[in-house]
Amino acid sequence: MRILPMHKLLQLAGKLLGRNKLSILIYHQVLAEHDPMRPSEPTAEVFDWHMRLLQRYFTPLSLDDALHHLQHNSLPANAVCVTFDDGYLNNLTVAQPILAKYNIPATVYIATGFSQGTNMWNDRLIYLFADTKRQQINLQGELITLADWPQRRELAQQWLMKLKYLPIDQRLVAVENLYQENEAAEQAPLMMNPNEIKQLAAAGVCIGAHTINHPILKVLSPAEQQNEIVQSKQQLEQWAERPVTHFAYPNGVLGRDFDETAVNIVQNAGFDSAVTTDWGVSTGENSVFKLKRFTPWDRSRLKFHIRLVNRYWQKG
Structure with a gap:
């Protein structure tokens, strides 16, 4: 056909x-x-x-x-x-x-x-889970092993929903703290x-x-x-x-x-x-x-x- x-x-x-x-x-x-x-x-x-x-x-x-x-x-x-x-x-x-x-x-x-030059908070968050050099991630004191792409996407989605409806300042601080906890570099x-x-x-x-x-x-x-x-x-x-x-x-x-x-x-x-x-x-x-x-x-x-x-x- x-x-x-x-x-x-x-x-x-x-x-x-x-x-x-x-x-x-x-x-x-x-x-x-x-x-x-x-x-x-x-x-x-x-x-x-x-x-x-x-x-x-x-x-x-x-x-x-x-x-x-x-x-x-x-x-x-x-x-x-x-x-x-x-x-x-x-x-x-x-x-x-x-x-x-x-x-x-x-x-x-x-x-x-x-x-x-500053990326949106959601892109910054996704990048933490996307970095293939990172095999573990510290999520507010809980150390999580990162595995395949579906697991990384699911974790990122959970945290996106967790932070989305916070006031702006709290949301940005939460993402910044995750970067500091994981000694993460910024994406371009x-x-x-x-x-x-x-x-x-x-x-x-x-x-x-x-x-x-x-x-x-x-x-x-x-x-x-x-x-x-x-x-x-x-x-x-x-x-x-x-x-x-x-x-x-x-x-x-x-x-x-x-x-x-x-x-x-x-x-x-x-x-x-x-x-x-x-x-x-x-x-x-x-x-x-x-x-x-x-x-x-x-x-x-x-x-x-x-x-x-x-x-x-x-x-x-």
Whole structure:
């Protein structure tokens, strides 16, 4: 059985089921080569066929164009937006050339506190478990033997969840203490610096804000949320030398990670939209400050395409 006719049928199904429904895809990194600690992150090879499939069977839109069509009930068939969270350097060095190859617009939401050479706390934590020179790790006084990649990933995930919802300062101190206990060296910077952010913007990629420190906004006071949201916008506008009008909530689940306090701050700060990580598609009935997204994780082209079409069954 040839696969191509199936893609054509799925394209037709998308036209029928996806009228005035917008799919927004979430990526974080596009890796030059496979990383066993991040098996869900696409490599350049995988991302290339993702974008080739989108270019051939969907209608990739910039976020600005998608918002215009949403508000005027005029979305083209199989409309899709591509977004990235956090601001990794490989968004510029690996992903952007592929986006340009297929002429696909994208938005990159950047947490500005990690643009001066310091890696995000979660990447620092993962690196402790990823270092193959390290056969044991001291976890707050408990010495654990490190074994294969699945065990290292599981331990890292446990500690990520343990620290994620702590206040920012406590979270950073906990990671720093783990580094000191294990006499660990730092990984090379993973995030774009201001000049690289400017390069990405000059290449036509839309720059969005993602706070300063990537906190769980809901655990912060309104004043702290205001600072995280507004200051990140101002920093990025200075670095990119253009307006920053789109925002992504860190972690991004409504009710768990942020609430109406953050939504109101984002709206009053002059943003045109904000995206969540609540899974689904968005319609004109959705608030533009609570747009839904999802992550395409399938490893085959057909399953990837089916996943995107299946999203149209969900309500906005």
